[in-house]
Ligand SMILES: Nc1nc2c(c(=O)[nH]1)N[C@H]1C(S)=C(S)[C@@H](COP(=O)(O)O)O[C@H]1N2
């Protein structure tokens with residue numbers, strides 16, 4: 495059962511253009527326009543916690559790549575692991591600074607699967623049925639990872655464990671929890687929130703909240 499009340503409320507935000515300030519933030523500023531800093535880490539999703547364990551977790555990479563792959567948990571753990579530190583920005587206006595992550599850098603994943611020349615977007619598919627689309631260029635940035643640890647501990651189920659994407663330069667709805675599949679495509683395709691009035695790109699610095 496999805497959280498239909500929350501979904502309807504956020505869809506209305508998009509229609510009404512809520513939280514848009516119209517202000518342009520200089521990139522030197524750490525808090526994007528219209529955001530407020532929080533110390534806790536709120537849980538936000540469409541209301542279906544899939545409860546996938548490491549034993550049955552797999553990741554598939556398919557579509558416009560030279561070398562599609564499927565990893566189980568052991569194969570994922572054998573990949574080069576990297577530590578990251580980043581801020582996250584949710585479109586509902588909270589930002590959380592200095593999150594320590596550990597996982598597989600998308601750059602290292604891209605070296606393995608080798609996107610074809612026509613590939614320009616990546617669709618993330620999750621175990622709860624959620625999807626979200628990002629430009630390949632954003633996915634390939636050097637601060638993006640498939641995260642399985644936060645602050646030195648396994649990523650909790652509520653925050654998308656065993657594995658979620660973290661793409662810090664876009665609003666957090668572009669970072670799928672409970673990541674199951676990555677699909678490389680030539681044409682952009684709207685994901686769950688993008689079909690409900692949210693932006694195809696989602697840059698917090700230019701307030702690409704809705705569109
Ligand atoms: N699979 C999945 N990923 C998801 C979502 C979801 O509902 N399902 N919600 C998105 C939204 S809108 C936000 S703000 C962040 C919230 O992540 P958090 O609960 O860890 O703060 O996850 C994003 N990724």
Ligand SMILES: [Mo]
Pocket residue numbers: 538584585586666667
């Ligand atoms: Mo969100």
